[in-house]
Amino acid sequence: MSTQTPSVEQNVADWLATYDTPDADVAHLVCDRHDPTAVAFTYIDGDLGSEDVTYGQLTERSRRLATVLADHGVREGDRVPVLMSKRRELVETLLAIWRLGAVQVPLFTAFATGAIEMRVEGSAAKLVVTEPTQSAKLDPIAGIEVLEVGDDLDAQIDAASPVSENVAIGGQGTMLQLFTSGTTGRPKGVPVPARALAAFHCYVHYTLDVAEDDVFWNAADPGWAYGLYYGILGPMVAGRRSLQLMTGFSVESTVAVIKEFGVTNFAGAPTVYRTLSKSELVTGIDLRRASSAGEPLTPDVVSWAQTALGTEVRDHYGQTELGMVINNNWHPDIAQPVRTGSMGQPMPGYSAGIVDGQIAIDVENSPLLWFTGYHDAPEKTAERFTTDGRWYLTADTGKVDGDGFYYFTARDDDVILAAGYRIGPFDVESVLITHPAVVDVAVVGRPDPEGIRGEVVEAFVVLATGVDETDELRRDMQTFVRDQYSKHAYPRTVHFVDSLPKTPSGKVQRYLLREG
Structure with a gap:
């Protein structure tokens, strides 16, 4: 369903004419x-000292x-x-x-x-x-x-x-290659062509509504898609100044930066908003726009933001392969009242639908769609498109109402959405299986009991014969993942089990572990 006006469609066409050219x-x-x-970035250190570049x-x-x-x-x-x-x-x-x-x-x-x-x-x-x-x-x-x-x-x-x-x-030439993890196999390379800049510009303009006089801050890390696409590239193509905080996240630093630098337009992961909502330090903030991406927002955070931040937080949906595509857009030309639980409507330049229960992007009617396939992985690419090539399949299940508002229901694969990061179980399993005490392992995401991270990583481990189950061994396995893979993906809980539930063909039935 499209809600685009002629002027919106003209802007999309103009962006494509700028970024998708043979001499881009x-x-x-x-x-x-x-x-x-003109200032491109303001870099802020831990003491709130800053430098304009x-x-x-x-x-x-x-x-x-x-x-x-x-x-x-x-x-x-x-x-x-x-x-x-x-x-x-x-x-x-x-x-x-x-x-x-x-x-x-x-x-x-x-x-x-x-x-x-x-x-x-x-x-x-x-x-x-x-x-x-x-x-x-x-x-x-x-x-x-x-x-x-x-x-x-x-x-x-x-x-x-x-x-x-x-x-x-040129517009079809590759400028970035990110890697995304799925349920099995090594991380897949996602080539990002220069023409994707048109989609990034559209998101900054229509979804985030970053105005010329805004003080814009996207708190996401540029090592991941959302921070790179929309904390660096999007603001730059739109000619908007962007803040870059050079220290790690904390409630204290976030509140201090918003107040000291007069932030009016803020974007971050749901984890950021959930953490802020549980702190008494969040006072005296009045944002013009607040946006969230990475995983669905919970109703309590949406309600809290109206008073604590001076505005509602609008939820947006996308993937590394797509950028953001279905959003509760902010720009007054296309903004619609937010519907509880909905991630919004397709952004200008995109058309969506539900195919076999999955949220899908209409390839023929989405001029801003830039993903054509994974790097040197034709079989994985084929999984992302219908056989006729008409639809890109997100592997996320969802539904759409009669007015074209989309609702996320679940991941159709086993990717874990933790603190705004997408974690592939295979990556963590590949590390844990090399631990000398482990003979078999499966990793799943389960709801965070603290209500902060969305999901947390949990590991189910079959121990080698003669190895004792101890808390020290659990901690050692957690440290092993932190040291060998990444501190953002270590299992918060390690369960020792006698065996893993598997299909007759040997595939781990992770859904049974999530439900257990």
């Missing part, structure tokens, strides 16, 4: 074409860094993983990569070596750019060169001549 130049589109004196500063620095990367062998089409937190050098590095026509591969800083190595190998990368606090994680990975931000790299940049021209990859 990513660095120019996100940075160089803007007023060089302009588009002109990003242009100048990234052109020199592009020369350095080229000297280190980066060429058009190369995958360049970047393991970096929210800092100025991150955006400079992305721009430098795109100036060479290369492809950025984001790496989450909470990842341990195992998760990083899986993505480095999956992208066939030869060079990784990182920061001093993360570089030790790369030491065990063979066959890669590591470029670390700091004094030495600064000296190379200062001595380099700026590249004179960017490599134009």
